[in-house]
Amino acid sequence: MRHDHIITAKQLSREDIEAVLDLAAEFDRDLSGQADRHPGKLLALAFFEPSTRTKMSFETAIKRLGGDVIDMGPVEYSSVTKGETLADTVRVIEGYADAIALRHPMEGSATMASQFIDVPLLNGGDGAGQHPTQTLLDLYTIRENAGLDDLTIGIMGDLKYGRTVHSLSHALTNFDTRQHFISPESLKLPRNVRYDLHEAGAQVREHESLEAVLPELDVLYVTRIQRERFPDENEYQKVAGQFNIDLETLEDAADDLSIMHPLPRVDEIDPAIDDLENATYFDQAHNGVPVRMALLDMLL
Amino acid sequence: MTDIDTELRVSKIQNGTVIDHVTGGEALHVLAIIGIDGSGGEAVSLGMNVPSDRMGKKDIVKVEGRELSQSEVDVLSLIAPDATINIIREYEVTEKHRVERPEAVTGVLECPNANCITNAGEPVETQFAVLNDGVRCEYCDTIIREDLTEHIES
Ligand SMILES: [Zn+2]
Numbered sequence: 527m528r529h530d531h532i533i534t535a536k537q538l539s540r541e542d543i544e545a546v547l548d549l550a551a552e553f554d555r556d557l558s559g560q561a562d563r564h565p566g567k568l569l570a571l572a573f574f575e576p577s578t579r580t581k582m583s584f585e586t587a588i589k590r591l592g593g594d595v596i597d598m599g600p601v602e603y604s605s606v607t608k609g610e611t612l613a614d615t616v617r618v619i620e621g622y623a624d625a626i627a628l629r630h631p632m633e634g635s636a637t638m639a640s641q642f643i644d645v646p647l648l649n650g651g652d653g654a655g656q657h658p659t660q661t662l663l664d665l666y667t668i669r670e671n672a673g674l675d676d677l678t679i680g681i682m683g684d685l686k687y688g689r690t691v692h693s694l695s696h697a698l699t700n701f702d703t704r705q706h707f708i709s710p711e712s713l714k715l716p717r718n719v720r721y722d723l724h725e726a727g728a729q730v731r732e733h734e735s736l737e738a739v740l741p742e743l744d745v746l747y748v749t750r751i752q753r754e755r756f757p758d759e760n761e762y763q764k765v766a767g768q769f770n771i772d773l774e775t776l777e778d779a780a781d782d783l784s785i786m787h788p789l790p791r792v793d794e795i796d797p798a799i800d801d802l803e804n805a806t807y808f809d810q811a812h813n814g815v816p817v818r819m820a821l822l823d824m825l826l
Numbered sequence: 827m828t829d830i831d832t833e834l835r836v837s838k839i840q841n842g843t844v845i846d847h848v849t850g851g852e853a854l855h856v857l858a859i860i861g862i863d864g865s866g867g868e869a870v871s872l873g874m875n876v877p878s879d880r881m882g883k884k885d886i887v888k889v890e891g892r893e894l895s896q897s898e899v900d901v902l903s904l905i906a907p908d909a910t911i912n913i914i915r916e917y918e919v920t921e922k923h924r925v926e927r928p929e930a931v932t933g934v935l936e937c938p939n940a941n942c943i944t945n946a947g948e949p950v951e952t953q954f955a956v957l958n959d960g961v962r963c964e965y966c967d968t969i970i971r972e973d974l975t976e977h978i979e980s
Contacts (some may be wrong), residue, residue, distance in 0.1 A: 611948050634943040634965025638950050653941050655966060718967040721957075 529719050530556040531640040531647040532821060534656040535693035538721065540700040547666050549820035550813070553590075556599075557816065560591050564826050567593035570623035572616065573650070574601050578652050579789065579811065580660070584627045584742035587818035596623055613642045620645050622666060628652075646825035648818075654687045657777040660788060664747070667810040672744040675702040680709040680739055683729040683749030683769055683794065685715045690788045691749060701728035706739045707732045710765040713751065735768065741778050746771075747786045748794050772796035776804075786810055828927055839869070842890040843910060844912040844919075845902070850875045850883035850905050852883040855975040857887065859901050859934075860894060900928040901935065904961065904974055930955050930964065934976045952979070 529537060538546075542560060555558055569588040574583050585595050598619070612635060619626055620643040627634050629650040634700050636649035651657040668674060679698065685691050685707055695705055696719070705728060707715055707809070715723075733739055740746070750770055754760035759788055776783070787807040788796055799805050848856055853872050862868055869890035873939055878884040893913055894902070903925035913921040933951035936945045944952045944965050954961035960971035970977055 528975070612943070612946070613948050613950070630943075632941050632943045632946055633939060633967070634963070637965050638943045638948060652943075653966075717970050718962065721969060722963075722967075 529825070530644075531636075531649075532658050532825070533636045533640055533647070535658045535661045535697040538658065538662075538697060543662065543665060543700060545696060546662055546817065546820045546824065547669055550662075550666055550816040551798075552653070553686065553819045553823075554813075556628070556815040557727070560619040560819065563591045564588070564767065565592040567591070567625070567826055568593050568623045569593060569822065570599045570619045570626045570701060571595050572587045572619060572626055572628045572630075573598070574628075576600075576611075579628050579814070580629060581627075582813075583814035584648070584659075584818055585652065586815050587822055590815065591819055591822060591826075593624075594821075612639055616643050625822065629697075631677075633692055636797075645757075646767045648821060651689060654689050654692075656693050657689045658691045658693050658697075659818055659821060661697045662821065663810065663813045664690065664694050664788070665697060667786060667806055668745055668784070670809075670813075671806055672782075674698075677701065677703045677744050678706070678742050679703060679745040679747060680708055680743045681704045681747045681749070682736060684713045684751045684755060685709040685710070685719075685724060685749075687752070687755060688749045691715075691747075694747070695719065695730075696722055696726065699728045700722065704729045706743070707729075708734070708736050708739065708769070710734065710751070710769070712761070713755065734824065736771075736775070739824070740775075740781065740783075743780065743783055745786060746779070746786045748791075749788060749824050750792055750794055770794050770796070771799065775796050779804075799804070829924060836919055839871075839888050839890045839914055840917055842868075842888065842892050842914050843894050843913060845887040845889075845894075845906075846884070846912065847878070847881060847908045847911045848885040848887060849907040849908065850881070850885055853885035853887050853947060855905050856885070856902060856909075858975050859905070859978055860889070860892070860898050861978075862889065862892075895976065897932060897934050898932045899923070899925055901978070902973075903927050904931070916955055927956055931961065935961065935970070935974065936979050937963045937966060938965065938970060939966050939968040942968065 616639045625646045627648045627650045632652050633653040633655035635652045640647045681691055753762050783804050784806050785804050789811055852964045853874050871888040872887040875883045909925045911923045912919045932953045935954050953964040960969050
């Protein structure tokens with residue numbers, strides 16, 4: 527893989543993805559045995575909005591590789607509140623660290639920031655835009671449970687604002703996959719994502735309910751529908767329950783259906799499902815560490 | 827009447843730009859793109875929906891004392907793909923170009939996504955990739971298909 531930065535899932539070819547996943551699998555077999563790989567390297571955590579899990583998994587990944595983190599701390603105490611631009615902030619951090627993991631509330635922030643620095647930048651989520659490291663851990667999880675070719679996946683929930691969905695659906699076009707998108711009308715895929723999927727020649731279908739497609743699925747990827755996305759509480763109440771799953775919902779599912787969720791969940795997945803063999807969302811979260819280790823190893 | 831006759835009918839200019847073969851009815855958008863609203867004092871002549879052999883109807887815009895930059899010509903191509911640009915010096919046409927659709931336009935359009943980093947006061951110019959039927963922000967991926975001229979940076 528030859529990349530200076532990891533900004534979007536769109537930049538990753540099938541070969542890139544497989545290289546990352548293969549190395550992640552190697553690390554996964556011995557997570558604590560990798561400390562001699564990057565001793566002394568520093569990863570800066572530039573998190574402009576809270577994200578416990580992405581941040582902790584980046585921190586764990588660099589420490590497992592023998593490196594360490596520097597952290598700018600909560601935004602409210604940083605120079606950002608004094609009006610410093612992001613462009614300036616990353617140029618300053620570049621002088622301290624060997625790589626930067628950036629989480630920022632605005633779309634395109636990672637692309638812009640990368641233009642100002644020479645150290646590798648990893649996009650840890652830019653607004654409703656992209657979240658490529660999440661995509662790679664999603665792909666890692668899918669590959670382990672269902673394989674990445676001849677795959678039928680259902681992606682359900684908030685497809686409009688869900689950046690993990692945008693990154694994942696694009697990355698899946700590198701493989702032999704059929705993608706079913708299940709959402710309320712008001713939270714369908716945005717125009718730019720449809721455009722990309724069309725350009726990539728993806729096999730895509732859209733639905734307003736899970737029922738009809740459930741039996742065909744190898745993977746069901748559930749995302750959270752955020753109440754605040756709806757202008758009207760009634761509108762939210764009308765759709766919310768339809769996109770939640772419980773044991774009864776799954777009666778028509780294939781026995782080996784793998785259920786995923788980028789977490790945190792609220793009530794999209796009934797806790798009764800957690801004990802099923804098919805519930806992979808906690809493994810999925812753990813997979814963030816070996817996958818981010820692999821990415822850091824390739825970039826540093 | 828030929829295109830040349832029509833062009834001559836609109837008053838000659840000494841130094842400036844003649845934008846010919848603009849899609850009929852788009853002349854005011856062309857002025858918007860090049861940032862002319864009359865307040866800058868330039869002398870501007872317009873011919874709108876004049877007969878054209880090649881196009882049926884066309885607009886012509888003549889601006890005294892102003893030469894177009896490449897980025898202005900680039901955006902122009904998005905709304906007036908058949909336009910020709912004539913640079914006039916001392917009443918003579920010294921350069922004549924057809925506009926070409928660029929691969930990208932830089933620093934000309936504003937991104938309509940309020941949450942796009944290009945709207946956050948950062949030291950970057952907007953950049954849009956040109957698609958077959960619109961443009962797309964290179965930062966946040968937002969696609970604009972309709973009313974491009976409403977997104978011209980003021
Ligand atoms: Zn934008």
